[in-house]
Amino acid sequence: MRFGHSFVPSQAYVSHHDIAAKSVAMAVTCLAFLFFCRKFVKDFQASDISTKTFLVSVFGVLVMPFFAWIIVRATVLTVYPLWRAALVGQDMQLEFSVGDTAGSSFRCPNKVDLAGMPILTGTLCGVPGDFQKTLHQGSRVVLTGRGTADGLFAAAIDVVH
Numbered sequence: 001m002r003f004g005h006s007f008v009p010s011q012a013y014v015s016h017h018d019i020a021a022k023s024v025a026m027a028v029t030c031l032a033f034l035f036f037c038r039k040f041v042k043d044f045q046a047s048d049i050s051t052k053t054f055l056v057s058v059f060g061v062l063v064m065p066f067f068a069w070i071i072v073r074a075t076v077l078t079v080y081p082l083w084r085a086a087l088v089g090q091d092m093q094l095e096f097s098v099g100d101t102a103g104s105s106f107r108c109p110n111k112v113d114l115a116g117m118p119i120l121t122g123t124l125c126g127v128p129g130d131f132q133k134t135l136h137q138g139s140r141v142v143l144t145g146r147g148t149a150d151g152l153f154a155a156a157i158d159v160v161h
Helices: 011-045 051-062 064-088
Strands: 007-009 090-100 112-114 140-148 151-159
Touching: 007 011, 007 064, 011 051, 011 064, 051 064, 064 140, 064 151, 090 151
Parallel strands: none
Antiparallel strands: 007 151, 090 112, 090 140, 140 151
């Protein structure tokens, strides 16, 4: 079944580089937390602090480090294999396991989540609806597209028999 060209890193690449990605994400998250704490203290010491400024600072301290973790980890896990696939990629097939097929949204119709993949890296959008309905959790699928053993730009999806 043909669909979009979203990039998906291979499960082998993700499992081999996940510790490094988590280490970089932890360092950036700690720096973000310190930055937002410093801003919170600076805002709190001001004599005429507004409620809006206070709430934004609290939001920054409590929530933004989690966003930093998610974005940095996904970036570390996708940048190298994405560029490598774009520059030296060839026709390739990689096998994955389906994690979930429930739900869709305006931005991601007929989505298929791949099992064992971090947030932002393992979701396929625009999979044909009739094909999506045949998939269930644990199904093995083969993604075909341009890429390397580290990841590919998925152009087609088929069930492994």
